[in-house]
Amino acid sequence: MTRASEQAYGKIREFLLRGDAKPGEQLTEDQLAHITGVSRTPVRDAVRRLEAEMLLIRNESKRIFVADWSRDDIDEMFTLREMLEGHAAERAADRLSEQQIDRLAEVNSKLHAAVDMDPPNVVEFLDENRVFHEIITEAAASPRLRQVLTMLVEQPVVLHTARSYSVEDLKQSARDHDELIAAFRARDRSWARAVMGSHLRRAFHTFADASEAAE
Amino acid sequence: MTRASEQAYGKIREFLLRGDAKPGEQLTEDQLAHITGVSRTPVRDAVRRLEAEMLLIRNESKRIFVADWSRDDIDEMFTLREMLEGHAAERAADRLSEQQIDRLAEVNSKLHAAVDMDPPNVVEFLDENRVFHEIITEAAASPRLRQVLTMLVEQPVVLHTARSYSVEDLKQSARDHDELIAAFRARDRSWARAVMGSHLRRAFHTFADASEAAE
DNA sequence: CTGCGCCCTATTGTATACAATTTGCCCACG
């Protein structure tokens, strides 16, 4: 996908992640073409990708809607991520170069810094968090695993809810990363998997609690 | 995807699974349009789907090639299936209706029958096997899980190699299914997961042995 | 007033022409 198609993908994704469209709302290819400034052809490409990531869904007659995930759906998403990223962490423990581990440490220090700001810079936190996890997924050196994990992308509701996380929650998350780095330095597959597992499972509960509190 | 797009997908997939194109071979959209009898537009849709299933890959300049999987790649595929289908089996154990379990038994009896023919009907075996696993995936009632699993589809080389499986290997596979059905009837999640795990891991070794023998 | 069917409109699907990019070749030049 070159310029137009890639641009459409990026713009629509941002549009969805920012929460500009309500879950369940219908979108049309024409609308999206107008928003992105390209024709329907590349928009259709972008929509296919976003469908695969399940940010968009189609009804029985191919119309396009903004995905609407229940709490159970999100639970299931974290469970799948736990399995797959746990596996990725195991493989990464065998494969990460020292430089890559240093890079993880560097990213995580930025993440700590974002938390320590007043107020905490949650957007920065989420960005660095994504990079951190991507480095691990990449190091797992499994094309299928990577492809599958890109589909289990953060949902708008999760990103939105993250803005109300407590500083303590964010700090704990960064500490998890520290421990993950320690596991990698020790080349301990099982440790890495276990930390990743509890990291993601706690993340789910943090989300669920914040989500309930918001109601 | 309606007629043309769906038709293109089906024909190209069959084309690949039958092994009509060699791994690593380049294909062009025009060629595929000619083969499928539709224009490039729906072909491009179909190619996107087959890319997601990793039956096709693109090089750095977007040209299309038949995927070529190493033994390690296939090992990794079975490992991912083991995790995900193991999880699916757990969920299915809680959710399968009695009728669905009966249907599994019915499908598996056809599978036994296909094995008992002389010579064994391997194509029929593989078809019924796929249906069997799909029923379980469906019963897991997790859209993401289902979507992810459809990507971990059988590779041409696996289907091709299956033709040289011994009758005993095929029988063992059908027996695994019998045990899985027993686990479902007992509503025993752990049992179901364990059987699914060993079933798929053995399937990998059966493949790997047959594959080596062929060399 | 209600239910059914038809038609018009909204929306997605397909074909095709053209644009952009990439590849590979050929030839000039060192």
Added chain:
DNA sequence: CGTGGGCAAATTGTATACAATAGGGCGCAG
């Protein structure tokens, strides 16, 4: 003989017009 530049051909990307299909509303009959 090798190497690099540039041109032509092959291939993918985009726009647009038209086709097919689904949905919603309106009128008519009961």
